[in-house]
Amino acid sequence: MALVILGTLFLSQRFWYRSIWRVTANWRTVWLRVTVRLIYISLLILTIGTAIDGLRMGHRPHLVPSKNAIEMFVGLWLISALFAYLALKLVRGVERLWASVRSAARRNSAPVPNASSQAQKVSPATQGPIPAVATELVPDPSRRYFFRTASALAGATPFLSVMYGFAAERLDYRVIRVEIPTANLPPALDGMKIVQLSDIHLSGYMSRTDVRRAVDMANDLGADLAVVTGDFITGASDPIADCIEEIRNLRAPLGVFGCNGNHEIYARAEDSAERLFAQAGMKLLRHENVQLPFRGAQFNLLGVDYQRERTTGGHRLQMLPDLAALIRRDMPNILLSHNPNTFNRAAELGIELSLAGHTHGGQIQVEILDHRLSAARFISDYIAGAYFRPLSMPAADNRALRDANNSPANLAPSSSHAQPPLSVLYVNRGLGTVGAPVRLGVPPEITLITLRRA
Numbered sequence: 001m002a003l004v005i006l007g008t009l010f011l012s013q014r015f016w017y018r019s020i021w022r023v024t025a026n027w028r029t030v031w032l033r034v035t036v037r038l039i040y041i042s043l044l045i046l047t048i049g050t051a052i053d054g055l056r057m058g059h060r061p062h063l064v065p066s067k068n069a070i071e072m073f074v075g076l077w078l079i080s081a082l083f084a085y086l087a088l089k090l091v092r093g094v095e096r097l098w099a100s101v102r103s104a105a106r107r108n109s110a111p112v113p114n115a116s117s118q119a120q121k122v123s124p125a126t127q128g129p130i131p132a133v134a135t136e137l138v139p140d141p142s143r144r145y146f147f148r149t150a151s152a153l154a155g156a157t158p159f160l161s162v163m164y165g166f167a168a169e170r171l172d173y174r175v176i177r178v179e180i181p182t183a184n185l186p187p188a189l190d191g192m193k194i195v196q197l198s199d200i201h202l203s204g205y206m207s208r209t210d211v212r213r214a215v216d217m218a219n220d221l222g223a224d225l226a227v228v229t230g231d232f233i234t235g236a237s238d239p240i241a242d243c244i245e246e247i248r249n250l251r252a253p254l255g256v257f258g259c260n261g262n263h264e265i266y267a268r269a270e271d272s273a274e275r276l277f278a279q280a281g282m283k284l285l286r287h288e289n290v291q292l293p294f295r296g297a298q299f300n301l302l303g304v305d306y307q308r309e310r311t312t313g314g315h316r317l318q319m320l321p322d323l324a325a326l327i328r329r330d331m332p333n334i335l336l337s338h339n340p341n342t343f344n345r346a347a348e349l350g351i352e353l354s355l356a357g358h359t360h361g362g363q364i365q366v367e368i369l370d371h372r373l374s375a376a377r378f379i380s381d382y383i384a385g386a387y388f389r390p391l392s393m394p395a396a397d398n399r400a401l402r403d404a405n406n407s408p409a410n411l412a413p414s415s416s417h418a419q420p421p422l423s424v425l426y427v428n429r430g431l432g433t434v435g436a437p438v439r440l441g442v443p444p445e446i447t448l449i450t451l452r453r454a
Contacts, residue, residue, distance in 0.1 A: 198357030201432025230261025
């Protein structure tokens with residue numbers, strides 16, 4: 001899948017390279033043509049270098065100096081150029097299909113000579129001038145104008161949408177309130193509130209001021225417990241200490257807990273995150289658990305580092321290994337795991353509630369005929385919101401239940417029949433972005449979860 005995405009990015013850049021070369025070839029002013037081409041080539045080299053740096057994310061030397069403005073420009077250009085390329089190809093494909101259909105229709109409607117018409121022919125000497133058969137030699141100008149307009153709109157719309165997603169929706173934090181029916185929940189824990197942040201990605205796209213605003217909004221919700229489910233930064237050059245310095249301002253009577261995400265692995269910052277959490281009076285759970293009291297009852301809070309699904313050689317790994325020893329059977333278990341794909345194994349182990357992030361909800365989501373299309377589906381079946389599985393269901397069984405309206409309100413599956421105890425996963429859409437600083441149809445999320453007895 002990664003090769004398909006990289007290949008499509010390459011094709012989009014080649015398309016725009018050829019387009020700029022073709023357009024500038026018609027310019028009579030030589031110096032202007034050369035200047036524009038040199039500027040584009042320079043920007044293309046800068047884009048390639050910055051994209052390679054972004055894929056590496058580790059401590060290796062950078063090909064391009066780390067400049068926020070450069071990273072932002074490259075991210076916006078790559079995503080808008082890609083979608084504009086796909087839109088233009090779609091329009092041109094429709095145009096070719098329409099032309100083929102019209103051509104076939106004209107051939108089928110052409111008159112076919114028959115025997116009677118041949119018998120009625122007269123010699124040229126006695127026949128007057130033969131009228132010319134009307135033939136459509138010139139393409140329909142209205143059709144040509146329509147597809148030219150459609151191509152212009154298809155090319156411009158992605159650029160305008162990306163700018164909107166960057167300037168507006170990317171920082172449009174939404175508070176999502178959700179009540180989650182939780183199996184084996186004691187009456188004393190009914191109504192307990194958890195505020196969840198995830199995927200902060202403090203970087204050139206996300207400033208400390210932006211994180212501070214999200215923390216303030218979370219504090220205003222008055223939750224009993226605060227959790228942060230990984231990806232505090234994006235790469236090794238991002239200041240993880242600054243991010244955790246902002247997170248430490250979260251306020252909750254039961255404390256602030258977190259887990260590492262995959263970007264802490266890329267940045268080799270797992271140990272630093274744990275140390276900084278401890279210095280700030282918080283706890284980063286790394287294959288650990290802690291029992292927390294609430295109104296005379298207790299629950300078991302577990303946390304794990306990012307769980308890989310495969311080795312570098314492509315072999316599948318067992319997720320949540322050795323976690324069974326940390327699970328309590330005398331109280332409900334809540335798991336912090338950045339990767340939502342651990343849900344199948346968590347349900348099999350008997351964990352009542354899992355909180356995850358990682359997907360960003362896809363960052364860009366398009367709805368067509370009541371179907372939501374998200375790039376996150378390439379990495380997980382669990383995109384955003386709540387999902388259900390019967391407790392102890394084998395992890396190999398990929399079935400999961402989702403609320404019928406795809407809405408976080410009223411998450412309990414409705415049925416007139418008795419339901420088995422369910423394990424619940426909630427996937428937070430995150431605050432930050434990766435790749436391109438854009439969100440469309442997937443605003444950043446601060447989740448307030450209220451536990452309810454199932």
